[in-house]
Amino acid sequence: MGSTKYITSMGELSRKDNSLCFRRDGKNVYIPIENTKEIYCLNEVSINSKLLDFLGQNHIVVHFFNYYGGYSGTFYPKDQYMSGRLLVRQVEKFQEQRMQVAKAIVRGIGINIYEILYHYYKHNKKEVKETIDWIKKEFYGSVDQAENVKSLMSAEGELWMRFYSCFPHFLPEDFVMNKRVKRPPDNPMNAMVSFGNTLLYTKTISAIFRTHLDQRISYLHEPSEGRFSLSLDLSEVFKPVIVYRTIFDLVNNRKIQVEKHFDKKVNYCLLNDEGRKIFIEAFEGRMESVFQHLVLKRKVSYRTALKLDCYKLIKCILEDKEFKPFSLKEGY
Structure with missing residues (x-):
């Protein structure tokens, strides 16, 4: 799916060196930062401020959804395109x-x-x-x-x-x-x-x-x-x-x-x-x-x-x- 990554399971998303790491059920899944433009969190996902800072530096948008599949909100990196x-x-x-x-x-x-x-x-x-x-x-x-x-x-x-x-x-x-x-x-x-x-x-x-x-x-x-x-x-x-x-x-x-x-x-x-x-x-x-x-x-x-x-x-x-x-x- 190219520049879009979907997370459909419960777990924790964090920064690991210069990659993203999603941990669930004691196992790590690594998401390369290159070419990732947006992430969809379709389940309960734990994050921290260190991760948000990393996402912001790389201009990655993160969309969060609730249990019903409804849109909850978006993490929006600092606006770099203001005019x-x-x-x-x-x-x-x-x-x-x-x-x-x-x-x-x-x-x-x-x-x-x-x-x-x-x-x-x-x-x-x-x-x-x-x-x-x-x-x-x-x-x-x-x-x-x-x-x-x-x-x-x-x-x-x-x-x-x-x-x-x-x-x-x-x-x-x-x-x-x-x-x-x-x-x-x-x-x-x-x-x-x-x-x-x-x-x-x-x-x-x-x-x-x-x-x-x-x-x-x-x-x-x-x-x-x-x-x-x-x-x-x-x-x-x-x-x-x-x-x-x-x-x-x-x-x-x-x-x-x-x-x-x-x-x-x-x-x-x-x-x-x-x-x-x-x-x-x-x-x-x-x-x-x-x-x-x-x-x-x-x-x-x-x-x-x-x-x-x-x-x-x-x-x-x-x-x-x-x-x-x-x-x-x-x-x-």
């Missing part, structure tokens, strides 16, 4: 042209969901045509006509609901969800969506960290205390492309099965250890898969596409260029 000029312009863009950027994001979600559904329509799932037609004939118009962020997010909400309503047409019955439930997820599909969205959100945190953008100044989501709201913005258009395509592949090829890969209790449902490992491997595979970039004229991974969207936003902020988030249709 006062960009911060001022980022705030000005929020004050003066927030709706312009927010509309681009929501329109981008629609474009990518359309492409996902059109794939199934071409493969004889004609039942999705109603939603495809709605996106083309009504959704884009409602985005253009939205006068405030509230009405824009209402249009986005309807888009996701119509997308979910198409699932019974191309997924097995035991993976269909009646509605989106987040905390905690209540069925296998919600469990995978929540886990996948959180992985993507943290990938976006890592991508933004390596630019001069400020995580706190967002355009679609309200800037708020206690979360990186710009990461929520920039991850949105990639959800259909990365999270849902990963899920659909795992489910339809029976790599993930309800009876084998989930822990179900009275009011929640979670991926078990084996299920998480399968999901993470598929998710990372999707992030590293490549497509022909229309502008760069070369093959680019989705991980790189996420980073390129950060740079597109910087150009929008500093050079007033139109922000066009990643489009599955256009290939850039």
Whole structure:
């Protein structure tokens, strides 16, 4: 998995000379520091300040998750990419042209969901045509006509609901969800969506960290205390492309099965250890898969596409260029 390391077991993470050492059940597993950019702690992991200092020196981001697979927080090395000029312009863009950027994001979600559904329509799932037609004939118009962020997010909400309503047409019955439930997820599909969205959100945190953008100044989501709201913005258009395509592949090829890969209790449902490992491997595979970039004229991974969207936003902020988030249709 290259630059990303996942820790799925309980144990202790420490510095050992110039390497990372993860100790569990009396055994040491060494993680080379070279090329490691981010670490995911998906279980109870003990750390100390000596380790944090070492991680900070090497600019490694660490994401922590709770028992339910939910995001707890991120260790963020001292900001090495601070830019006062960009911060001022980022705030000005929020004050003066927030709706312009927010509309681009929501329109981008629609474009990518359309492409996902059109794939199934071409493969004889004609039942999705109603939603495809709605996106083309009504959704884009409602985005253009939205006068405030509230009405824009209402249009986005309807888009996701119509997308979910198409699932019974191309997924097995035991993976269909009646509605989106987040905390905690209540069925296998919600469990995978929540886990996948959180992985993507943290990938976006890592991508933004390596630019001069400020995580706190967002355009679609309200800037708020206690979360990186710009990461929520920039991850949105990639959800259909990365999270849902990963899920659909795992489910339809029976790599993930309800009876084998989930822990179900009275009011929640979670991926078990084996299920998480399968999901993470598929998710990372999707992030590293490549497509022909229309502008760069070369093959680019989705991980790189996420980073390129950060740079597109910087150009929008500093050079007033139109922000066009990643489009599955256009290939850039």
